[in-house]
Amino acid sequence: MRFDIKRLVAAAAAALAVSGASAADPFPTKPVTLFTAFAPGSGPDAVLRLVADKLGRTWNQRVIVENRPGGGGFIAIDAARRAAPDGYTLLQLDSEHLAALPHLYKSRGFQTLQTFEPVAALFRTPFMVAVATTSPWKSMRDLIAAAKSEPGKITYGSWGVGSPGHLGAEQLEMASSIDMQHVPYREVSQLYTSVGAGDVAWSFASIPSSQGAYKAGKLRYIAVAAPRRIPQMPDVPTVSEAGGPAGLDVNSFVVLVAPRGIPAATRDRINADVQKALAEPDVRARFDTFAFETLTWAAPEIERQAEAKSRTYAELVRRKNISLE
Known part of the structure; x- marks a missing residue:
């Protein structure tokens, strides 16, 4: 049997081209699911649905919000943790899920940011x-x-x-x-x-x-409980102004995370598209209604902020021996 080397090389090149094209298919090529630890109708849920609608239009794909409240956040965490780290399953958590759960459930040995990695920040809320x-x-x-x-x-x-x-x-x-x-x-x-x-x-x-x-x-x-008064309530003083301890800052931030191992290009694409959605005038107006501060943190900054809160929460939990076990 005679082999046509030219044809063989051409066929191999074509196969590589098809494989490369498949690997380079832009995210997303199918629906994306956003699990959330918050109940329907809550502020974080309302924001997530608004952002999901914007992402769906940008991606030309369905973006489905699935509420899994309860269980200290573990119901939502368990729904998302076994998903493939491909960007098609994301999870909305707050800073307490990231930073407090490991201290409140010590016997589980669960570290949120060892199972999930930050993808995009959404907002921070004062109290x-x-x-x-x-x-x-x-x-x-x-x-x-x-x-x-x-x-x-x-x-x-x-x-x-x-x-x-x-x-x-x-x-x-x-x-x-x-x-x-x-x-x-x-x-x-x-x-x-x-x-x-x-x-x-x-x-x-x-x-x-x-x-x-x-x-x-x-x-x-x-x-x-913030460093400055907020525009939505300009007549309400800060804790310090009202005779409380100086510098008391009680806030929570909300982010999207993915199972560890998500490709950097996919993570960065999602982050950029979330930031684009957050910049839309109707989203900004909704955030202003809630006194939510839009965040533009990249993944490393989310981790840094979570680690800072973790140190604070570790001290508070030890002080009163607080536990959810």
Whole structure:
């Protein structure tokens, strides 16, 4: 049998060209699923759906949002962790899922950023200090004075052990040398109803989660736990301005992560397209409504910010022996 070397070389070149074209197929070529640890209708969920719509238009593919709330974030984490690291499965988590879970569930030996890697940052939210409109407290000075006069008796609510509302209050305790009583709630709506009714004395609150009770005249914001006042509430002082500890900054940031091993080119493509979506005027307007600060962090900066929070949370968890096990 005679071999035609020229034909053989041409066939091999064609096969390599097809293989190369397949490998270079632009992301995405099929629908993308975004799992989220947040409940439908929450601020992070609303933002994610808006961004998903923008990404779907950019990619000309369906971008599906799947809510998996509960279980301290592990329900959503388990839904995404076994997916292929190809960018077609992403997961929305907050900084507490990244930085607090390893300290709250020590026996599991789970390190969020060893299983997942950051892909794109979405936003950061500040937290207000909310009291009932009937509360006698007009400032942080009043709140701290009350806590010092009755150690361990002043109550504060949060949306769960290890939440920003809980850990932020622990930060306030440590910075002010006070001791208060934590009351965790399962439902955010129930929490702010209870604060408004005086069942618990105060709580940290994001604007989207507490705006119903605030607009109904049940809540008053006495401070924002941020370095500066926020444009949405310009008359509300910072904690420091209101007589609280200087520099108290209670916030949470929300990001998209992927199973470890996602190709750098795919990660960078998703990051760039998310940033493009966040720059759209209607997205910016929605963020402003929620007092969400748009973030433009690349993956290394997300990891750096998460590590900084992890150090803070490790200290707070050790101080009170906080655990979810």
